[in-house]
Amino acid sequence: MSAPLLHIEDLTVHFHTDEGIVEAVDGIQLLVPSGEIVGVVGESGSGKSVTALSILRLIRKPGRIIQGTILFDGRNLLDLSEEEMRPLRGSHISMIFQSPRTSLNPVLSAGWQIERLIRLHKKEKAKGAREQTVQMIRQVGIPSPERIYHEYPHQLSGGMCQRIMIAMALATNPKLLIADEPTTGLDVSIAAQILDLLQEMGRRTGATILLITHDLGVVAGYCDRVAVMHAGQVVESASVKKLFRQPLHPYTMKLIHSVPRVDVDRIMETIPGNVPGLIHPPQGCRFADRCQWVMEICRKTRPPVQTLDGDHLVACYHIGNS
């Protein structure tokens, strides 16, 4: 494993709502080695998007980062002032979102949105920026880039818009690209094209990618490492190979067996119970009520993160016992 580009330690994010404090992210640890594709997988409300937004310090009221460190390239992002943070966004760390059509500006042409960014962050002059933009549009696999430069988002298909988003995100040569469910809402064949493109562009530009998804298939196909989130906590993280070959946390095991597969026939299992509410969540393990191996201690204190086999991290009391 190469040196980490991003190292999150003990990050806690709360949202202060009228109903109470939502403990959306609760003391998570996440390691993103340079040059790899790291997946964050979990169901809705597990805190994966909040984690991503925390890295960019884009948590808005009523949300607040309570504690923790986010080391990016050796600097703690949480110590930076807003003025120091702003130039990092978009140039060193960029992000692509779930719905490309709504993330693009509808009144600016696709090309201009990219060019603007190149001018701002790379301090390029008009001519050079224009050339780089067209080059970038070509690189993300769009035919006739000169024509597409002048098109507006509503004239492009969902897949095309996502390609423009990727071009935009990578135009400034960021070190870290955060992709938050980049293929949700796209058709399977288009989704596969977009993920192939992300992987290829990551390799070509050397960008490290944090890929947030709910789809274990995407993790298996594209990621090097993966962190599994449940109810605001990272319950397990490992290399993709280890996680699928030998999942250790009961939630991970259940998750892997609850997805139907096209390649093999098998019985589909379900995960009992529901994700616990995050206002006054259970004080011990947040999976305790859904777990078949639950012990007394699980309901009392939160299981500490154990490291096994070098880089396989898991937070479960059952592991030490068996």
Add this chain to the structure above:
Amino acid sequence: MGEFIEIRDLSKHFPVKDQSASFSALNPFSSRHALLRAVDGVSFFIRKGETLGLVGESGCGKSTVARCLLRLLEPTRGEIFFESKDLTGLKGEGLRLLRKFIQMIFQDPMASLNPRLSVRQVLEEPLRLYERATVQEREGRVLEVLEQVGLDRELLSRFPHELSGGQRQRVNIARAIATRPKFVVLDEPTSALDVSLRAKIVLLLEELKSALSTTYLFISHDLSTVKYLSDRVAVMYLGTIVEIAEAHELFRHPLHPYTRALLSAIPIPDPEVKRDRIILVGEIPSPTRIPRGCRLRGRCPIAKPLCSEEIRLREAGSGHWVACHMPGTS
């Protein structure tokens, strides 16, 4: 003939403004309209008690087929037989009665529930409309379906916004089965749900089908779920069915290049399974400008000059139909 549901040569065309002719937009008297052929000559049958999966990507016409089947849309052409009765000519009372036997479950569990009706009202509505049941009978039936979908009685007085996503979809399912329909059309019922919820709903649908001995048309773009639930599967592309076969046969021996490409694009949750990806170039053409001959021609990795000739579904093996000039070659 004599199949439970039979659809013959169904087409649904929509007149739309031709976007390529930009000048016509400026001229209100211009008559430049294009024809969007959403469904174009689709035929298939469903046997009693079986689940037919209908898969394809957005815009392929699968939801339009479903809406025509329920007569929520008027088909442009074609016939729809339900227990040997043609539904296309039905009006008034006949149409009303039809909906007692044919029900539909929609994709978005929130959007398909009236926000101002409580769960009890939602479930009573189909009983009021289609069955002249007494108050007691209605009450009994509401409690019965509620139990069948695994919901608690306490929820009866709640409104949709007070329910979780999974509960909402269960209410939708309960509403659809309240009149004990013979046939249920499921239009992407699990697409808006999370992994663990999806598994629960899929198992519930499977269980209900045998409990109610009903028949399903299961529409989805999620091939893994379709494989799990269906007996036979039809694959649609650009308004037509390109392949139809028994589910296990289709997934093991896909013959149409489109089916193969679609299957190869699905991510498999196992990093050690390596597959060859079949890449279709470009994107789906607009249904206003459908290519002549085989519709996949422009994107197909094995296209030959022959492919510009018309192609219809042909039987390639027992019960395995495919619309390709060179089925099974790669």
